[in-house]
Amino acid sequence: MFLHPIEWPDDKKCAATITFDIDADSLIRDACRDDAELRLQPISMGRYGPTVAVPRILETYRRLDLTQTFFMPGWVMENYPDTVEAILKDGHEIGHHSWRHEDPMGHSDEQEAELFERALEVHVRMTGRKPRGYRAPVYSITPAMVDRLIEHEFLYDSSMMADDLPYRLKTTKGEILEMPPHWGTDDWPPFAHFAEINYLMQVRGPSAGIGPFFEEFDVMYEFGGFWMPVLHPFLTGRLARWHEMEKKLEGILAKGGVWFAPLEKIANHVQSNGGTLREEAIG
């Protein structure tokens, strides 16, 4: 079913990474810049992520022996240093996820560059290194940003949907891997109910909301693909939803044959073994 299949290491059938974007209250801070500090409800909804959900998720990962990937805006890292520390302590990856979740369509590329650098500086300061991966807020990535990632020697982006499997992006500046997300494995549609950002989905129950992600998994497993849910701690980290995720993850792990790894590690494998990767020209 794939035009450019990828072989996974150790005879694994498929690759899998659970990515969590820890947006916390950056969403409301950015959406309502004039009066966000008055809006305690969306702030509290976002704060659930780093303060309640991330510790819960990390505990599960320790128990199941998983190392995974988190994306964090620089502003969130600065405001939740304990979250950064806890993630790093367990050996997980932290990717670049903008400064404060600003949609790049709302400002010039000069501002975008400034915000990118500001966040990058936070990563270096707090994690001791440049991040290897990037995910754009609301997946909104521009050609200038792809060039910027290449200039900063990022290994991968994870914002575009042109394929099921990782592929190469080529620009005049060089190339970078794309680790593609997909709306069918994003938790925003089943769970987000956020009037202030005009995004009001009809919140699904835990099993009805989580189930489709694993329907997607089953097919990726069957065909040797790449499964990468894009989740948010304040949504999927809620108790009943995460409990559902846990049960499903345990089921997957019991089957065997799944290569669970942080995105960086999967990208490294793809990079060094990927002679037949799809190539996509940008710009």
Added chain:
Amino acid sequence: MFLHPIEWPDDKKCAATITFDIDADSLIRDACRDDAELRLQPISMGRYGPTVAVPRILETYRRLDLTQTFFMPGWVMENYPDTVEAILKDGHEIGHHSWRHEDPMGHSDEQEAELFERALEVHVRMTGRKPRGYRAPVYSITPAMVDRLIEHEFLYDSSMMADDLPYRLKTTKGEILEMPPHWGTDDWPPFAHFAEINYLMQVRGPSAGIGPFFEEFDVMYEFGGFWMPVLHPFLTGRLARWHEMEKKLEGILAKGGVWFAPLEKIANHVQSNGGTLREEAIG
């Protein structure tokens, strides 16, 4: 699964309160101030709440021997005095729910204070005491309102979502408990279809709409948590939906181990036994 677990009295496994916000026709009165009196359909939809649903709900509570919590805007209390009387007669709690469901983002804090006091006066006059709890309209609560609640010696607020379990809010004025709601146990997404307030959900059937609330319950029960649906009589009090709720509630009660109590009583327990509660600084 909890960072700050709470022990419930009498070896109960978990705590539970069904909260009903009796908004009645305050929603349309506030949304369409110029011509609400012409809009008989949304008025009638709202009036179903106090006139049909609340008597039905109270009957169920009597049969199942439950004492629970209702939140009412002052304007609704004044316009539905029989509803207030019936609720009080059965020993339920009535919490403060604004004057007429005005979103505080639509006016100054001075006006907010005035509206708050006006509703408070109605509570004192009609219930014989100050309410102990507050829930903001559309959960929209400001730092100034938290201070106001503290100044008026409220025991708890129930508008924010930063945790699964009750937690402490601290401001420069003092502190108050937060009894946190959550979109996964709110009946607005499954049932509300209200063009005049731009909220058009794809109305679910009774079982598909109610079911997810009890998926949430099952997990709270398993982990010793706190389950608090936020319901509205004009939505969940409709015959078929309430019948579904009743059946599910009977199932829960038959299991045993659930501490059903009004929110005030649960907050009191948490207050006096809550040495390890989470603390959240506001402002």
Added chain:
Amino acid sequence: MFLHPIEWPDDKKCAATITFDIDADSLIRDACRDDAELRLQPISMGRYGPTVAVPRILETYRRLDLTQTFFMPGWVMENYPDTVEAILKDGHEIGHHSWRHEDPMGHSDEQEAELFERALEVHVRMTGRKPRGYRAPVYSITPAMVDRLIEHEFLYDSSMMADDLPYRLKTTKGEILEMPPHWGTDDWPPFAHFAEINYLMQVRGPSAGIGPFFEEFDVMYEFGGFWMPVLHPFLTGRLARWHEMEKKLEGILAKGGVWFAPLEKIANHVQSNGGTLREEAIG
């Protein structure tokens, strides 16, 4: 479960009417007055109603020996005279449903009166009598319209949602019955996908869309209530959906104990036997 229960004739357990609002292409004609004639797609979607769905529905009613109620805007009656004739020939009721589905919030009451009279004249001319019942477009009914219905000696309105069972509306002009609809038995949420009127629901499959109406029925049947789906031929009259309806209706009829009748007949029964009806003051 009812404060004002109603006894149904012949020891029937509950009353039931399927009401169809035949809006046809009046919706797009009214919504896009400047260029509706260019918009063949919404016109064709609406035309499915009278030309394909109504004959199918009438055939089912003949086979199942049901006499039911249709509401039609005057403009639709004039433009689909064969539909009017076919409905009358089988003995069904046709109720008043505005002139061309104009929301009364969009014009003055003088215009509303003019449009009402224009449609009334069509009813008298084409059906040989004044209609006995009225349903407002998008359920949007004003106090002035209730008075107008009373002045014209209508037996009932069917636009408001303050109760499960028929109830009395009282104004300074007199009184009229309300035969209440409800969003849980309306086919607009499960099936309507209509960009031109900004109403884009996530179209459900036939069984998932129709099923909830019958969940509602089961409870009305159990408690001796009143079941009145509000359907539209261009939505629920589509082949697979109507086939699902038919199967479900056959199931209901096989149970026995359901009084299926046109709304007018049920209102007449309620009127003459309804000593304990709820009364609701308007204006």
Added chain:
Amino acid sequence: MFLHPIEWPDDKKCAATITFDIDADSLIRDACRDDAELRLQPISMGRYGPTVAVPRILETYRRLDLTQTFFMPGWVMENYPDTVEAILKDGHEIGHHSWRHEDPMGHSDEQEAELFERALEVHVRMTGRKPRGYRAPVYSITPAMVDRLIEHEFLYDSSMMADDLPYRLKTTKGEILEMPPHWGTDDWPPFAHFAEINYLMQVRGPSAGIGPFFEEFDVMYEFGGFWMPVLHPFLTGRLARWHEMEKKLEGILAKGGVWFAPLEKIANHVQSNGGTLREEAIG
């Protein structure tokens, strides 16, 4: 259940065509004309269609021995010549689907004519003939376009919803067949999540999204009708969804009695055998 039933060839019980509209990135190019080239995410989401999904779909069709119909905007054909070639090589039909998916309500008929001709020229140049069928972008077809199709001797349009079965459109210029689509078998409601065009559906899981199309099939099969899903490679061609489609298609084919053919072939049959077709006057 049909007023104008159609007999299918070779004693087949029903007719079926899967139509795919290959819009690719034309949607974002048209919606955001000023800055589409900056919006790599919607571009990538669209590019998945011709580059990943179409090869997958063609492979399935080869394996199941199906010849079907694709609709393509001229701009997409020019930008994805390999896609055109691959489709033609396997003998499938390509229908006219506008120049770049422009809604005709956004420009004059003169512009519409110019865009139509421009796309037509691409079809002739790339496929060696004029297309026989047309589907309007967002089904938005005008009377002037129907006349235009007749003038260009198109065999059929596939944009209107006035019937379940193919029917005749008559204008002052002549006539043409309508092969009617329907929202219940369109993959936009279950799967499209596209903020830039204000279309945010709550993405369904593969089985819940695909299932309803086959509920519709079952009824069409039972009554001898016409089943024509309107799908999009970037939505239904995603791996897990297409895998679900494949399984369902295999089930249908195993039953026997279904006449799967390109739309052109079905229209030809209808044209030459359709003495009792419904006729619909336009303009």
